[in-house]
Amino acid sequence: MSMQPEILTPLATETIAEIEARYPPRALPEGACVTRFGPSPTGSLHIGGLYTSMISRQLAHQSGGLFMLRIEDTDKKREVEGAIDLIVDSLRHFGLSPDEGELTVGHEVGSYGPYRQSARTPIYQAFVRNLLERGLAYPCFASPEELAAVRDQQQAAKIPPGYYGKWALWRDRPEAEVEQAMAEGRPFAIRLKAPADRPAQVTLPDVIRGDLNFPSNEQDVVLLKADGTPTYHLAHVVDDRLMGTTHVIRGHEWLSSYPLHAQLFGLFGWEPPLFAHISPIEKMEGSSRRKLSKRKDPEASVSFYVEQGYPQEAVLEYLLTLADGRFEDWRAEHPEGREGFAIDLARMSRSGALFDSVKLDSISRERIAAMTAAEVYAAILAWAEIHAPDFCARIAADPAYATAIFNIERGNERARKDLAHWSTVPGDVSFFFDDLYAADEANVREALAAVTPAPSAELLRAIADEVDPNVERDTWLEALRAIGGRFGYAPSMKVFKQDPQAYIGHFGNLTEAVRVVLTGRRQSPDLHEIMQVMGRNRVKARLDAAAGWIA
Ligand code: GLU
Numbered sequence: 001m002s003m004q005p006e007i008l009t010p011l012a013t014e015t016i017a018e019i020e021a022r023y024p025p026r027a028l029p030e031g032a033c034v035t036r037f038g039p040s041p042t043g044s045l046h047i048g049g050l051y052t053s054m055i056s057r058q059l060a061h062q063s064g065g066l067f068m069l070r071i072e073d074t075d076k077k078r079e080v081e082g083a084i085d086l087i088v089d090s091l092r093h094f095g096l097s098p099d100e101g102e103l104t105v106g107h108e109v110g111s112y113g114p115y116r117q118s119a120r121t122p123i124y125q126a127f128v129r130n131l132l133e134r135g136l137a138y139p140c141f142a143s144p145e146e147l148a149a150v151r152d153q154q155q156a157a158k159i160p161p162g163y164y165g166k167w168a169l170w171r172d173r174p175e176a177e178v179e180q181a182m183a184e185g186r187p188f189a190i191r192l193k194a195p196a197d198r199p200a201q202v203t204l205p206d207v208i209r210g211d212l213n214f215p216s217n218e219q220d221v222v223l224l225k226a227d228g229t230p231t232y233h234l235a236h237v238v239d240d241r242l243m244g245t246t247h248v249i250r251g252h253e254w255l256s257s258y259p260l261h262a263q264l265f266g267l268f269g270w271e272p273p274l275f276a277h278i279s280p281i282e283k284m285e286g287s288s289r290r291k292l293s294k295r296k297d298p299e300a301s302v303s304f305y306v307e308q309g310y311p312q313e314a315v316l317e318y319l320l321t322l323a324d325g326r327f328e329d330w331r332a333e334h335p336e337g338r339e340g341f342a343i344d345l346a347r348m349s350r351s352g353a354l355f356d357s358v359k360l361d362s363i364s365r366e367r368i369a370a371m372t373a374a375e376v377y378a379a380i381l382a383w384a385e386i387h388a389p390d391f392c393a394r395i396a397a398d399p400a401y402a403t404a405i406f407n408i409e410r411g412n413e414r415a416r417k418d419l420a421h422w423s424t425v426p427g428d429v430s431f432f433f434d435d436l437y438a439a440d441e442a443n444v445r446e447a448l449a450a451v452t453p454a455p456s457a458e459l460l461r462a463i464a465d466e467v468d469p470n471v472e473r474d475t476w477l478e479a480l481r482a483i484g485g486r487f488g489y490a491p492s493m494k495v496f497k498q499d500p501q502a503y504i505g506h507f508g509n510l511t512e513a514v515r516v517v518l519t520g521r522r523q524s525p526d527l528h529e530i531m532q533v534m535g536r537n538r539v540k541a542r543l544d545a546a547a548g549w550i551a
Contacts, residue, residue, distance in 0.1 A: 005132035007182070008139055008190060011228060012126035016268075019126055023112055023242040032065035034246045037091075037098070038236070040072045041083035045090040045302040046294055047355075048251065048281050051319045053096050055278070056249045058343045060099070068243060069101030071116040074229045090302045094312045100243075112243045117235050124230040127238050127268070128190050128223050136195070136267055137223060139188040140170040141181040164194060168220045190224040194263070204258045207247070207276040207345045217260040233257060237264040245273050249345075252277040276345045281322065282352035292355055299357060309383040309422025311371075313338065314364035321363070322353035335370075361420040369415045373407035380406070383422040391426040394433060401533070405432050408529045416525065431519045432534065437542070444520040445549055448513070453505045455513035457547035459487045463514060464543035469531035476528055484510045517546040 006012075026034060035056035039049055057067040069091065073079055085105050097103050100110025108115050131137035142150075146169060154161045163169075170178070171193060181188070198216040205211050223234040230238075240248055255277050265272040282289040283297065292300040299305075305315050317338050320327045330341055368376065377399065384392035395402035409416040419425070430436040437444070448455075462483050469476060481491045488504040490496035496506035515527050518539060524530060531539050 005129045008132060008188075009125035009129040009224070009228075011122045012129045013122050014126055016126055016130045019123055019242070023244070026112075026244045028066075029064045031063055032246075033060050033063040034065050034068070034244050035060045035249055036068040036070050036101075036240070036243065036245055038070045038072045038239075038250070039087050040075065040078065041080060041087060042075075042078045043080050043083055043294065044086050047292060047300055047302055047305075047319075048278075049087075050090065050094060050096070050302050050315070051281060051322065052249055052251070052278055053091060054094075054316055054319055055323055055343055055345075055348075056247070057096050057098070058341075059247060059249070059345065062342045065246070066099035068110065068112070068245075069098035069115060070239060070243070071102065071118075072232065072235065073116055073118045074232070074235055076118070076227075076229075086303070090306070093306055094302075094316060096316075117230070117239070120235070120239070121229055123242070124234055124238055125224065125228065128230075128234065131192070131223070131267065132190070136193050137190050138170060138173075138193055138220075139178060139182075140168075140191045140220075140222075141178075141186045141188045142169045162219045163191070164218045164220055171220055187226040189222045189226050191220040192223050192260075192264070194218050194220050195267070198263065202259045202262050204255070204262070204275060206255075207274050208279075208348045209277060209350050212255070212258075214256070214259045217263045219260070221260055233260055233264065237261055237268070237270075240273055241265070241268070241270050247274045247276060247345075249276045249278060252279050276348075279349055279352040281355050283355045289352060289354065291352070299355065305421075307387055307423065309380070309387065309425075310360070310364050310420070311367055311379060314360070314367040317367065318360040318363050321359070322355075323348055325349075364420045365417040368419045369410075369417050371410075373403045373410050376406040376410070377403045380422050380425055384426070387423065388426050401432070404533045405429050408525045408533060431521070434538070437520070440520050444517070444546075447516045447520055447522065448546060448549070451509070451513050451516055453509060455510070455550070456487065457550040459483070459510070460513070460517065460543045460547040460550070462486070464540040464547070467531075467539075468536055469528060469534075469539060470536065473528050476531075480510065480514075481507060514543070518542055 026032075028034070037049065037053040037056055039045065053067075053069075059065075060067040069088070071084055071087070073084070084102075088102050088105050091097050092103070100108075100112060101115040102108050114120055128137055140163075142163075147163070150163070150167050150169070151161055154167065165171075168191070170191070194217055198218070200216060201213050202216050203211050203213050221233055222231050224230055236248075239245075258275065262272055280291045283292055294300045317327075317331065320331075320338060320341065320343075324341075324343060324347055326347070327338075327341055331338065334340060371379070377395070380402075381392060381395060384395065419428075431440070463480065466483060467476065467479050471479075484507055485491065487510075489510045490503040490506040493506045493508060496503050511527055512522065515524055515530075516522060518527075518530060518534065534542075
C-alpha cells in the first residue's frame, strides 16, 4: 500500500461494513422492483427524463416496489441554480413524485438516503478507502498537461486513448514519489487500478436489448476527483447497491460504461442490479433522425408542456405510447385510465422512439374531450394561476359562467375535439367577457362589415327582441327562421339555390351575421349554446349595439 488511505480519503468516518449495516436489504415482496431516477441538476428537465421517470415509477408500482429520486449533483461546475426545484416540481406536476427522495425541495422521505449525492461524500470516500486498502485504487497527480501529452502520443501511435496500463502515469509509482507529491500539496484524483486479471469480455444482460458483449474495462478511471467528490461511476455503483436498486433504468449513452460498472460491482463483491438502457426520444430532421435537444427543440423541455397547459395525463399517456406499442389498444379498452397498464421493459424499442407532436395533440384532444366541464374548469384554473394570472382572476370571479363556457359542446355527440392544451383558451373564449369584447369592438365592426349580404339593423333588432335562446334548439331555430323569412332569407341553402333571385340570402348568412356580432368571429362553437351561456340580456345588448352601428 503506497500511501495512508486515511489521508487520501479524509472525509470517510465509517468502515464500509458499518455503512452497509445502515442500508439493510429492503423488506419487499418477492419480485418487487426498486427503481430510481438519477438526474443531474444541469437545467430544466428533459422530456426524456420524464419518460424515464414514468417508466421507472410504473415498473416499481406495478410490482409492489418503490421508486426513488436521487439528485446526482456531484458535478458542481455543471450545476444550474434552481434546477433541483425544476426537477422536483416537474415530477410533482405530472404526478410522478417519488416514494423516496425529495417530494418538495429540501424535504426528503425514505430511510435509504441522503438522496442528494452531494450529501454522501463521506460514504463514497469510505468505499474508495476500502479499495485503496486493498490495492485496487491509487492517487494520481497527473496534471492536465501531462494527460494531454499522453493523449497526443497515443493518437500519434494510433492506439486506444486513455489512462491505462503503461500509460497510467501513477499506477505503479514508488511510494516515495507519491509521498513527495503529497508533501508538495499537488492536487490528486483517486483512480481505479483496473485489475490485470480481468476477463476479456463482459456480458450485459440488458432487459431491453438482450445480451450484449463488451471488452472488459482496462481504464484506470477516476473514482474521486481532486475536490474529493466522486465521479458518476463510483457514485452509481455505491448508491444503487446501498439503496437496493433492482433495476437501473437509464439512458443508452451509459451502455459503454457498463463494463466499468460491472467491474466495480465485482470488486466490492456485489451482484449488479439489472440494467435497462432506454433509447432516446428522437425527431425527424429532414430525412434523418436526431435526439430531441433542449437547445434546438422547445418540446424537448418538460417546461414546454407545463407552459402550454397540456393535461398531465395526456402527456403521460403519449409517453406510454412511445414506451409500449400495445398501450394504445389497451387504453381504448380501459376508459378508467392508464394506471392499470403494466409496462414490459422487454417490449421497449431498441432504436429511438420518434416524437410526434400531432399524435400528442390528438391524444390530448381526446382526453380533454372526455373531461367534464368542472374538471376542465379546475385544470384551466390551475394552469392559469401560473401562466395567465389575469385570465385566472377572471374565471375565478365567476366560476359558474366560466364552467358554462367550458361546457359548450361537451359531453354530447358533437363533443369538441378542438382543444389540445389550455394556453389557447384565454384567446378562444375572450368574447364571452364584456370588457374584452368591448376592447375588440373595432374588429367586431370590421368583421360585421365583411358579412354578405349585410344584415339590416332591423333584422338584428328583431332577433334581439324576439329570440329567446333559453328554449330548445328546434324552437330556437324555428324562431330564427321565421324572422329570417320576414327579412327575405331562404330557410335553407337548398331552398335558396332553387331560386336565388327570390331571396336576399339563406339561413346560413343570417346565423353568420349573428355569430359575428356576438363573437367577432366567423367561426365559433355552437351558436345556440353560446347564446344560452351569454344569456338573453347580453345577447340582446350586443345585437342592439350592432344595429346601432349599421343605422
Ligand atoms: N446522473 C446521470 C445522468 O444524468 C444518471 C444516469 C443514471 O440514471 O444512472 O444521466
